[in-house]
Amino acid sequence: MKQVQLAIIGGGPAGLAAAIAAREKGVEDILIIERDKELGGILNQCIHAGFGLHTFGQELTGPEYAQRFIDRVEEMHIPYLLRTMVLDLSGDRVLTVTGPETGLIQIQAQAVILAMGCRERPRGALNIPGYRPAGIYSAGTAQRLVNIEGFMPGKNVVILGSGDIGLIMARRMTLEGAKVHAVAEVLPYSGGLKRNIVQCLEDFDIPLYLSTTVVDIHGRERLEAVTLAQVDETRKPIPGTERRIPCDTLLLSVGLLPENELSSAAGVHLSTVTGGPEVTDRLATSIPGVFACGNVLHVHDLVDFVSQEARKAGENAALYLAGARAGSRSVALEGKNGVRYTVPQSIDPENMDDTVTVRFRVAQPYRDAALCAYADGTLLRRIPKRILTPGEMEQFPLRKAELPEGCQTITFTVEEVAK
Amino acid sequence: MIYDAIVIGGGAVGCAAARELSRYDLRIALCEKGEDVCVGTSKANSAIVHAGFDAVPGTKKARFNVAGSRMMESLSRELDFPYRRNGAMVLCFDEKDLPHLEELLDRGQQNGVEGLRIVRGEELHQLEPALSPAAAAALYAPTSAIVCPFGMTIALAENAAQNGVEFFMDSPVSEIRRRDGLYELTAGDKVLQTRTVVNAAGVYSDVLHNMVCESKLSIMPRSGEYCLLDKKDGHLVERTVFQLPGKFGKGVLVTPTVHGNLLIGPTAVDREDKDATNTTADGLAYAIRMAGLSVPNLPMRDTITSFCGLRAHLEGESDDFIIGESADGFFDAVGIESPGLSSAPAIGLHLAQCIAQKLDATEKLTFIATRRDIPHLRELPFEDRQALVRDNPAYGSIICRCEQISEGEIVDAIHRLPGARSLDGVKRRVRAGMGRCQGGFCSPKVMEILSRELGIPQTELTKSGGSSKLLVGYTKEVQA
Numbered sequence: 001m002k003q004v005q006l007a008i009i010g011g012g013p014a015g016l017a018a019a020i021a022a023r024e025k026g027v028e029d030i031l032i033i034e035r036d037k038e039l040g041g042i043l044n045q046c047i048h049a050g051f052g053l054h055t056f057g058q059e060l061t062g063p064e065y066a067q068r069f070i071d072r073v074e075e076m077h078i079p080y081l082l083r084t085m086v087l088d089l090s091g092d093r094v095l096t097v098t099g100p101e102t103g104l105i106q107i108q109a110q111a112v113i114l115a116m117g118c119r120e121r122p123r124g125a126l127n128i129p130g131y132r133p134a135g136i137y138s139a140g141t142a143q144r145l146v147n148i149e150g151f152m153p154g155k156n157v158v159i160l161g162s163g164d165i166g167l168i169m170a171r172r173m174t175l176e177g178a179k180v181h182a183v184a185e186v187l188p189y190s191g192g193l194k195r196n197i198v199q200c201l202e203d204f205d206i207p208l209y210l211s212t213t214v215v216d217i218h219g220r221e222r223l224e225a226v227t228l229a230q231v232d233e234t235r236k237p238i239p240g241t242e243r244r245i246p247c248d249t250l251l252l253s254v255g256l257l258p259e260n261e262l263s264s265a266a267g268v269h270l271s272t273v274t275g276g277p278e279v280t281d282r283l284a285t286s287i288p289g290v291f292a293c294g295n296v297l298h299v300h301d302l303v304d305f306v307s308q309e310a311r312k313a314g315e316n317a318a319l320y321l322a323g324a325r326a327g328s329r330s331v332a333l334e335g336k337n338g339v340r341y342t343v344p345q346s347i348d349p350e351n352m353d354d355t356v357t358v359r360f361r362v363a364q365p366y367r368d369a370a371l372c373a374y375a376d377g378t379l380l381r382r383i384p385k386r387i388l389t390p391g392e393m394e395q396f397p398l399r400k401a402e403l404p405e406g407c408q409t410i411t412f413t414v415e416e417v418a419k
Numbered sequence: 420m421i422y423d424a425i426v427i428g429g430g431a432v433g434c435a436a437a438r439e440l441s442r443y444d445l446r447i448a449l450c451e452k453g454e455d456v457c458v459g460t461s462k463a464n465s466a467i468v469h470a471g472f473d474a475v476p477g478t479k480k481a482r483f484n485v486a487g488s489r490m491m492e493s494l495s496r497e498l499d500f501p502y503r504r505n506g507a508m509v510l511c512f513d514e515k516d517l518p519h520l521e522e523l524l525d526r527g528q529q530n531g532v533e534g535l536r537i538v539r540g541e542e543l544h545q546l547e548p549a550l551s552p553a554a555a556a557a558l559y560a561p562t563s564a565i566v567c568p569f570g571m572t573i574a575l576a577e578n579a580a581q582n583g584v585e586f587f588m589d590s591p592v593s594e595i596r597r598r599d600g601l602y603e604l605t606a607g608d609k610v611l612q613t614r615t616v617v618n619a620a621g622v623y624s625d626v627l628h629n630m631v632c633e634s635k636l637s638i639m640p641r642s643g644e645y646c647l648l649d650k651k652d653g654h655l656v657e658r659t660v661f662q663l664p665g666k667f668g669k670g671v672l673v674t675p676t677v678h679g680n681l682l683i684g685p686t687a688v689d690r691e692d693k694d695a696t697n698t699t700a701d702g703l704a705y706a707i708r709m710a711g712l713s714v715p716n717l718p719m720r721d722t723i724t725s726f727c728g729l730r731a732h733l734e735g736e737s738d739d740f741i742i743g744e745s746a747d748g749f750f751d752a753v754g755i756e757s758p759g760l761s762s763a764p765a766i767g768l769h770l771a772q773c774i775a776q777k778l779d780a781t782e783k784l785t786f787i788a789t790r791r792d793i794p795h796l797r798e799l800p801f802e803d804r805q806a807l808v809r810d811n812p813a814y815g816s817i818i819c820r821c822e823q824i825s826e827g828e829i830v831d832a833i834h835r836l837p838g839a840r841s842l843d844g845v846k847r848r849v850r851a852g853m854g855r856c857q858g859g860f861c862s863p864k865v866m867e868i869l870s871r872e873l874g875i876p877q878t879e880l881t882k883s884g885g886s887s888k889l890l891v892g893y894t895k896e897v898q899a
Contacts, residue, residue, distance in 0.1 A: 035820065085817040087797075096801075098815045098825075104805040122857035124724030127646065131697045132726065134882035134889050138859045149863055151877060151890045176894050220694060221887035237700075248891065261821075264651075 002107045005029035006317055007095055009086050009262065010115035012041020013303050014294025014310040016069035018113045021314030023076050027321055031107070032073070032080035033097060039073065039080060040066030041117060042140070043303065045147045048168055050195070054304035065303060089266040093289055111289045111317045114263055114277065115310065118295040120165070121255040128160075130217025133224075139165040139253040146172060154249025158226050159183045160214050162190035162197070164301065164391075166253025171200035173251075180204070181245050184212040184228050186235055189365050191255075191391045193301060214250065215242060223248050256299045266290065273341040274298040280326065281347040281356045282316040283309070291317050298343050298359070301393050305359070327351050331407055338363050338388075338414030339371075347410075349403055358396045362414055365389045369416045371396055375407045388414060422446050422613035424774055425604060426584075427592050427627055429456035431568065431760055432752045433619035434575035435767025440617075441582035442771070443780035448613070449576075449584055450606040452591030452623075454884025455844045456837055457572035459621045461760065462847065463696065463728025464643065465685060466568050466676055467659055469758040470507060470560035472527025472535060479740040481530045483762035483769070490764040491564065498578055499792040500570035501677040507563030507659040508538075508547060510554045510713055519663050520558045527560065534561040549655045551715050563659055567677050568760055569847040570792070575767075578790040580836040587611075588837065589884065592620075595630040602631075602748065615748040615774050622693045622731045624753040632745045636753055640693050640729035643685025644702035649721040649855050653679035660713045671709035673717070678850065683710035683717065690729065698727045723855050730756035742766055744773060793831040793849055797823045818868070819861040821854025829865060833872045840873065842866065843883040862889075 006027050008015045011034030019032050038044060043051070046062030053059060056068070073080065084099025095107045120138040137145070137153055143165060145151045155178050159166045162185040170180045183201060188211050190197055201208050209228065215237045216227035230241040258276040260268070268277045269286035276297040277285040285292050293313035294306045327350035333342040342360045358373075366388040373380040373396060380402050388394065396412060403410075426437045429451030437449045453459065468491045474481035495502035511520050520537055527535045538546065539556040546559075580586060590607035595616070597603075604611045618627045625638040659674035673683050686702045703725055711717055732738060733754030740762070741753040750770050755762070774780070796804050796814055808815035813827035832839040832848035839845040842852065845865050852858030852865065866889060870877040881887040 100812050104808045119856045120859050129698045129700045134887040141859050150894050152892050221885045
């Protein structure tokens with residue numbers, strides 16, 4: 001069986017940054033396994049600008065951002081396989097791999113970094129009634145068709161869901177000559193970044209209908225129309241509010257799901273909230289030697305944070321390969337009162353860095369609130385926030401020096417500031 | 420050119436009839452109005468091979484169900500399609516309903532169904548731990564099975580094609596005339612002459628029948644809506660779980676599929692429109708609620724798709740199948756609703772024998788009885804899979820990541836006869852796009868392969884034939 005020190009599953013932004021960091025920390029024998037025909041992952045189809053402000057202080061397009069990491073991987077001569085898919089990962093880190101270069105083989109890895117990213121929630125997950133004609137695509141599929149394949153999926157478009165890809169595609173389709181008639185969002189607020197609402201919808205006079213969803217799909221062969229309706233607080237359609245919008249295309253941007261079938265098969269413990277592995281501050285999963293980063297861990301809003309997180313995963317995989325092991329104690333992290341989850345889910349108080357960035361999302365929008373961290377009920381720190389929204393990931397720097405001796409649990413909450 | 424037999428309809432019954440007819444030294448064609456076989460009732464149903472306890476003894480439904488169910492396992496081996504005998508339970512929730520279960524048991528025994536027995540209390544819940552605590556007893560039918568309806572229908576079609584049956588797709592039969600002792604069919608842009616006709620036109624079988632026969636029939640499409648759940652939930656139940664049947668059918672079931680998903684449904688609502696395969700909010704809600712009575716706390720958030728099929732329900736006093744020669748040389752398979760899929764092999768066999776007798780046909784020595792499916796690499800042992808990839812690297816290149824379907828399998832699906840010409844055609848044959856992302860990642864790649872292998876531009880490709888085009892053009896040339 002082929003042996004490798006560090007196998008990285010996925011050659012997108014997470015896998016690339018992890019590989020670079022691991023090599024910088026001295027890991028010689030690395031293999032990146034990428035299923036698509038080129039490195040870069042989903043960034044390759046994100047041809048809009050806005051990437052890299054935090055990392056490079058510049059607004060790059062997705063392919064440009066990816067290229068900086070790809071160039072570094074090439075300079076460092078880190079081996080990678082393209083069009084190659086990991087079919088299975090076992091609990092003892094044996095990868096079953098298939099691709100044109102390798103054929104079907106097994107690889108024994110000493111350490112593995114999971115960097116498979118996420119996928120889009122399909123129509124079926126929403127149980128939208130109606131016909132099943134051509135012309136219904138997830139926003140990311142449409143993005144690939146337009147930006148990589150050079151095809152137009154339709155001319156008259158309705159978008160369901162105001163996730164970032166949906167917003168980006170509203171603008172993209174408009175720029176390509178299509179008419180985007182509406183973006184419907186079932187929640188009373190958008191799940192996308194504020195800047196995307198402004199730059200992709202408002203700047204193009206595309207209406208965003210909140211508390212609105214698609215209740216029927218018309219057209220037997222190609223999509224002919226959708227029926228939109230307003231929903232009540234329980235997200236149930238309100239009778240009498242239906243209106244039919246003729247269109248030939250429905251794009252869905254209704255959520256992203258970390259893609260963890262391999263992790264699951266290996267026996268990695270997954271969080272029911274994030275859908276990704278539960279990890280320590282070393283980004284170590286429940287299986288020794290298996291690390292996770294990027295959207296496979298939890299869905300990020302900005303690629304810059306993916307790169308940061310992935311660096312950590314790469315460094316920690318290197319430390320693991322050099323013999324570092326977790327300490328005997330573990331402090332649990334949890335989210336409450338509006339903090340949906342935390343990544344990491346636990347920290348190792350003996351070996352933790354001086355500052356650990358705890359990432360999470362809030363459950364609903366807040367104004368003039370504060371993010372608070374408590375150690376076993378005692379307030380550690382409070383960070384005031386003018387605006388908190390589920391569309392934007394929050395980061396809370398947790399300092400080693402702040403942690404009380406013998407602390408068991410650190411709880412993160414949102415607290416609204418009384419006026 | 421004169422055909423000996425033309426089969427109208429490329430569903431399970433039509434393809435079974437064509438395959439059985441192809442045993443004989445006859446010239447046979449099959450006309451399908453869709454772009455592919457298995458695009459009507461046969462593609463959207465419960466995918467169950469019923470044991471045969473439900474149909475009233477003495478009816479054609481009972482006879483063909485039991486016969487079809489007995490043929491199915493060996494047929495699945497001959498033609499290499501997925502089939503698994505997983506058993507079924509018919510639940511009752513009240514001891515008071517026990518007599519109804521016993522009635523079913525009695526009926527089943529009269530129909531010749533083997534192994535039926537009533538299980539109660541602890542044994543029932545041991546057999547199926549996910550069942551509602553309210554389930555009091557069940558009729559257990561160990562011979563009930565699950566099948567891939569696409570796999571079965573396409574296998575029959577391919578085997579028929581191997582044995583010389585000609586397939587005409589996009590060929591709706593709009594007219595049938597009697598001329599010089601022959602039937603003359605207008606099928607799409609073709610006019611075909613034949614000695615005999617098999618009417619296996621599903622929800623349209625009344626229309627075809629009425630073109631030829633004096634006695635008029637009427638099919639009322641009866642919709643059945645379903646939800647399909649992720650493979651991680653396929654082990655929730657081992658057996659197919661029914662509830663005591665009602666007037667409109669066998670009630671809502673919960674079942675694993677042969678591919679390991681969990682399926683719930685169907686509803687049963689009459690529809691005027693023979694093509695109204697749309698799901699409805701009420702229908703899906705009803706299916707979910709009723710399924711929840713059998714198996715509580717169904718993980719509906721794992722739903723990957725929902726769909727609606729139409730049963731060919733015959734209106735009138737009897738809703739039994741009509742199978743046989745309704746006019747000289749015109750053979751009906753009308754009103755083939757449940758247990759139609761289970762009965763299809765037996766119906767096909769029977770009709771073929773009737774026609775062979777009528778035409779005094781002889782069996783040909785060259786008949787090929789077996790057909791091999793496209794290799795499903797995911798299901799193969801590692802070394803076998805490795806060998807296939809070594810011989811053909813396209814089997815090593817994964818296109819559909821959810822179902823782990825390779826480029827080689829997709830290419831095979833396109834070049835089989837009758838082959839896939841659309842995204843859905845590929846999906847039904849090799850399951851690319853059938854998984855949890857529902858084609859989100861693989862659609863553009865499958866489109867590229869279809870375009871390359873068929874030699875047509877991607878802008879001409881369809882989801883399912885007709886005007887279901889996937890793209891409206893190239894970028895930079897669209898004007899809204």
